[in-house]
Amino acid sequence: xxxxxxxxxxxxxxxxxxxxxxxxxxxxxxxxxxxxxxxxxxxxxxxxxxxxxxxxxxxxxxxxxxxxxxxxxxxxxxxxxxxxxxxxxxxxxxxxxxxx
Amino acid sequence: xxxxxxxxxxxxxxxxxxxxxxxxxxxxxxxxxxxxxxxxxxxxxxxxxxxxxxxxxxxxxxxxxxxxxxxxxxxxxxxxxxxxxxxx
Numbered sequence: 001x002x003x004x005x006x007x008x009x010x011x012x013x014x015x016x017x018x019x020x021x022x023x024x025x026x027x028x029x030x031x032x033x034x035x036x037x038x039x040x041x042x043x044x045x046x047x048x049x050x051x052x053x054x055x056x057x058x059x060x061x062x063x064x065x066x067x068x069x070x071x072x073x074x075x076x077x078x079x080x081x082x083x084x085x086x087x088x089x090x091x092x093x094x095x096x097x098x099x100x
Numbered sequence: 101x102x103x104x105x106x107x108x109x110x111x112x113x114x115x116x117x118x119x120x121x122x123x124x125x126x127x128x129x130x131x132x133x134x135x136x137x138x139x140x141x142x143x144x145x146x147x148x149x150x151x152x153x154x155x156x157x158x159x160x161x162x163x164x165x166x167x168x169x170x171x172x173x174x175x176x177x178x179x180x181x182x183x184x185x186x187x188x
Binding site for chain 1: 101104105108111112115118119121122128130131133134135137138141142144145148149152157158161162164165168169171172175176179180182183186
């Protein structure tokens with residue numbers, strides 16, 4: 001059972017690394033939100049699933065699953081709210097031929 | 101298993117410092133809000149790793165749950181405020 005949780009945690013750390021590289025390297029903040037909003041949700045979800053498998057069947061693992069469901073609901077909501085705040089203030093989108 | 105959890109938590113702490121570059125030098129308010137949201141999501145995982153390392157997981161789960169709530173409410177409040185006020 002520890003092998004499965006180790007695989008889950010390593011996959012989650014890989015997705016967090018991908019989201020961080022996207023946050024540092026993309027040119028516009030709409031694309032930065034596109035990178036972090038999905039990779040961060042999936043990475044933390046995989047890490048919490050691995051920790052719940054490592055903890056075994058008890059009240060603590062049920063609480064970890066509740067935190068995972070909460071993150072799965074609220075992290076896309078926060079990203080959508082930030083994107084709407086940027087779009088209502090008429091920040092222009094990034095175009096490739098404009099920046100050459 | 102404890103050594104593995106310690107290694108993974110050090111790696112995630114390094115990723116938090118990489119995100120802190122965008123939070124300090126990022127142009128505008130939106131970049132800083134994205135970086136703070138990402139750092140908060142990584143901190144939930146770090147708090148759970150600390151609970152497994154110190155063998156006090158039944159306390160640290162509640163701290164992690166409260167941190168997830170604070171992260172969500174803070175991001176939503178700041179985005180609503182800057183939507184009315186103007187970003188730059």
